[in-house]
Amino acid sequence: MNLSQEQWWEQYQNDTNAVILDVRTEEEVEEKSIPNAINIDIYKGQEFLDELEKLDKNKNYYVYCKAGGRSNQACLLMGQIGFENTFNLLGGITEWEGPVNE
Structure with missing residues (x-):
């Protein structure tokens, strides 16, 4: 599901089962x-798929790039x-x- 910036952050903050997932390169992560x-x-x-399989599928993932x-x-x-x-961060x-x- 695509969410606007405001929806994504507000929903994440109110979600006790939330995980933020950054799918960018390590270099990009180091910048910000x-x-x-x-x-x-x-x-x-x-x-990437192997690492995903290690995650708990019952959690809610807030994904960004x-x-x-x-x-x-x-x-x-x-x-x-x-x-x-x-939840994709638009x-x-x-x-x-x-x-x-x-």
């Missing part, structure tokens, strides 16, 4: 990231392997105005 996010790089292909494309793809992939609740970290690690 959302606090408490898990990083699994979608460009790693099979390794740079602009929203990779995270949308990640949400679709996660849905195919059994994750029920994934606009990605490029449009993010919430807290960051820099």
